[in-house]
Amino acid sequence: MGVLPRSVEKVIEELERLPGVGPKSAARMTYFLLRAPRDWSASLAEALVKMRELTVTCTECFNVADHDPCKICSDSGRDRTRLCVVEEPLDVVALELSGVFDGRYFILGGVVSPAEGIGPEQLRFDELKERVKSLLDKHVDKEELEVIIATNPSLEGEATASYIVEVLKGIDEKTAGTLKISRLAMGLPTGADLEYADRLTLKRSLEGRTRVYARGD
Amino acid sequence: MGVLPRSVEKVIEELERLPGVGPKSAARMTYFLLRAPRDWSASLAEALVKMRELTVTCTECFNVADHDPCKICSDSGRDRTRLCVVEEPLDVVALELSGVFDGRYFILGGVVSPAEGIGPEQLRFDELKERVKSLLDKHVDKEELEVIIATNPSLEGEATASYIVEVLKGIDEKTAGTLKISRLAMGLPTGADLEYADRLTLKRSLEGRTRVYARGD
Numbered sequence: 001m002g003v004l005p006r007s008v009e010k011v012i013e014e015l016e017r018l019p020g021v022g023p024k025s026a027a028r029m030t031y032f033l034l035r036a037p038r039d040w041s042a043s044l045a046e047a048l049v050k051m052r053e054l055t056v057t058c059t060e061c062f063n064v065a066d067h068d069p070c071k072i073c074s075d076s077g078r079d080r081t082r083l084c085v086v087e088e089p090l091d092v093v094a095l096e097l098s099g100v101f102d103g104r105y106f107i108l109g110g111v112v113s114p115a116e117g118i119g120p121e122q123l124r125f126d127e128l129k130e131r132v133k134s135l136l137d138k139h140v141d142k143e144e145l146e147v148i149i150a151t152n153p154s155l156e157g158e159a160t161a162s163y164i165v166e167v168l169k170g171i172d173e174k175t176a177g178t179l180k181i182s183r184l185a186m187g188l189p190t191g192a193d194l195e196y197a198d199r200l201t202l203k204r205s206l207e208g209r210t211r212v213y214a215r216g217d
Numbered sequence: 218m219g220v221l222p223r224s225v226e227k228v229i230e231e232l233e234r235l236p237g238v239g240p241k242s243a244a245r246m247t248y249f250l251l252r253a254p255r256d257w258s259a260s261l262a263e264a265l266v267k268m269r270e271l272t273v274t275c276t277e278c279f280n281v282a283d284h285d286p287c288k289i290c291s292d293s294g295r296d297r298t299r300l301c302v303v304e305e306p307l308d309v310v311a312l313e314l315s316g317v318f319d320g321r322y323f324i325l326g327g328v329v330s331p332a333e334g335i336g337p338e339q340l341r342f343d344e345l346k347e348r349v350k351s352l353l354d355k356h357v358d359k360e361e362l363e364v365i366i367a368t369n370p371s372l373e374g375e376a377t378a379s380y381i382v383e384v385l386k387g388i389d390e391k392t393a394g395t396l397k398i399s400r401l402a403m404g405l406p407t408g409a410d411l412e413y414a415d416r417l418t419l420k421r422s423l424e425g426r427t428r429v430y431a432r433g434d
Contacts, residue, residue, distance in 0.1 A: 002313060003309075003310050003313040004281075005268075005271065005272050005281060005282055005283040006271075006283070007264070007267050007270075007271040007272055007283075008268055008272060008281060010264045010267070010268065011261075011264045011265060011268045013259075013264075014260060014261040014263070014264045017253075017257065017261075018246040018250070019242075019245050019246060019247060019249050020242050020245060020402040021246070025236075025237050027307055027310070028236050028237060028238060028307070029235040029237070029238070029286075030268070031281075031305065031306055031307055032235060032236050033235070033268070034268070034269075034272065034281050034306075036234075038269050039424070040231075040234065041265040041266065041268065042265075042266060043231060044228075044231040044232070044234075044262075044265055045261075045262035045265040046262070047224070047227045047228045047230075047231045048228060048250065048258040048259075048261055048262040048265075049258065049259060049262045050224050050227070051224040051225055051227065051228045051250070051251070051258065052250075052255050052258045052259070053224075054222065054223075054224040055222050055224055055225060055251065062396045064221075064222060064225060064248075064251050065222055066222040066223065066224075066323065088248065089248055090244055090245070090248055092220075093220050093221065094246070096220040108323065120243060128389070157273045177344070178323070195290075
């Protein structure tokens with residue numbers, strides 16, 4: 001626009017590429033960095049470069065990691081009979097921080113979304129098949145392998161979950177039936193208010209209701 | 218938190234320092250960069266470093282600039298009888314993009330805010346006095362100098378505006394009265410709805426009302 005020094009405009013343009021950052025917030029961040037100690041820009045710059053130099057993709061779960069295989073995949077203390085399929089690395093972070101899951105992960109890399117032109121071939125379905133096959137080979141006739149589908153409860157997440165089920169069913173035909181597939185429960189989140197819940201959430205919380213009493217239980 | 222590679226955590230921490238960026242959005246940006254072409258991180262890093270290397274502070278208006286004095290201060294085509302005092306460089310950008318002001322600027326560097334421990338001594342009041350004095354010296358007995366106070370219409374912005382008036386009044390006592398001080402008009406913004414306007418805005422739009430008809434006008 002000519003009003004700003006070119007080098008300042010350039011930083012604004014770069015920051016605008018980031019998700020959730022519009023022109024106004026990019027400008028605010030940039031001027032914040034201009035007023036902050038010079039070290040701050042330098043240390044952000046260094047962190048960005050180092051991150052790309054020091055991280056690798058784990059070839060088992062496809063998470064971003066320090067080493068391949070990653071800490072979780074190489075941790076023999078974790079439950080190897082459960083594999084949780086998620087969309088993105090941040091889903092792993094959420095589950096790990098919650099401390100409710102002790103198995104391993106597989107990162108699909110997104111969801112099938114015809115609207116955005118993302119078909120199954122752009123996601124890691126082949127790699128998922130390979131991973132499940134190899135786990136089944138190790139497990140066959142010994143223990144069960146449970147694949148827990150943890151894609152988001154969005155339309156795309158649901159469609160992707162169905163697709164995962166189809167793909168994995170095909171594999172199980174060649175095994176002794178040790179593969180179980182499950183999907184995260186859907187329903188009302190903690191602290192929700194029925195009054196404000198959307199129709200689909202209500203429908204699912206009704207469909208998935210759990211029996212709490214029946215004479216003779 | 219141990220769940221993420223250290224180099225990834227580091228980028229998240231650095232991004233969290235930026236205004237308006239919380240832990241969640243910092244994480245989203247970071248994973249976005251991890252998925253994006255490697256060049257993107259590198260080019261953002263380079264832009265950050267270059268910005269600090271290539272920019273200087275204009276010693277007349279205190280804006281961030283390519284050269285000192287900046288393009289605006291050194292533009293002899295601009296009206297030198299009007300000096301607009303703003304809080305931040307982004308205020309200059311807004312005014313320049315609007316194309317409604319053709320004078321020069323002075324960036325105070327913020328507002329007086331006792332709540333945040335920012336007193337007048339942390340802002341550029343001394344520099345403002347010097348700038349106005351030097352402009353008056355050149356103008357005395359020839360033309361008027363109008364200082365337009367364009368701090369934000371917030372409590373702090375108003376207090377700062379009053380303080381600027383006090384400071385500049387002191388200077389004018391030694392001149393031939395060629396100094397005029399004005400404040401941006403306050404009132405309803407374009408497209409506003411009276412129904413939703415806050416009390417203070419209504420009060421000011423009433424106080425600052427402009428006569429449109431009177432018999433005999």
